[in-house]
Amino acid sequence: RKEVEQDPGPFNVPEGATVAFNCTYSNSASQSFFWYRQDCRKEPKLLMSVYSSGNEDGRFTAQLNRASQYISLLIRDSKLSDSATYLCVVLPPGGFKTIFGAGTRLFVKA
């Protein structure tokens, strides 16, 4: 089993749609969780951290379920500019050897 697994994608959605990405992680002692966004051939950029209580940033909502070792990202009212690859990122015990999922590609169409 991979340390971090994501929905395979790609997701093709129309503008205005709501789309959800899932991610599971294998190490129950993992400390912190993040969603990163990566545009084609560019560096990953932090989208948002994921907190146990769930958190929202505009159209984006992240949820963490420690019992099920599961993280999710919900994007509402999708924009063309949301087209990118979304990376689930887990920080295991030890604090610096971050583990990235393979990413889920999203295409938002007009």
Place this chain on the structure above:
Amino acid sequence: NAGVMQNPRHLVRRRGQEARLRCSPMKGHSHVYWYRQLPEEGLKFMVYLQKENIIDESGMPKERFSAEFPKEGPSILRIQQVVRGDSAAYFCASSPTPGQEIMNTEAFFGQGTRLTVV
């Protein structure tokens, strides 16, 4: 305040040559991390360095790969006798201190070096 700077952005090498990738951390940062991203895959941790010290190189192949972060100058990732499988994007990140807080910095990654081995 410049972010993490990597050069070159693109590097083409023939099989058997050496590749040297450079990473200048953000000003004031003394911790550097290297990651490799193969096509269609996520980033994989390679090595974590502090000035003049390798802290953790468990993600780096034991042969042909080496990394350093000297007291002066950029961090260098060196790949000797490159093979086609080394073709990837290599990203560098830096932080002022190690650990969890590095992930909450928006300018965490450099723009990467894309290595192509022909």
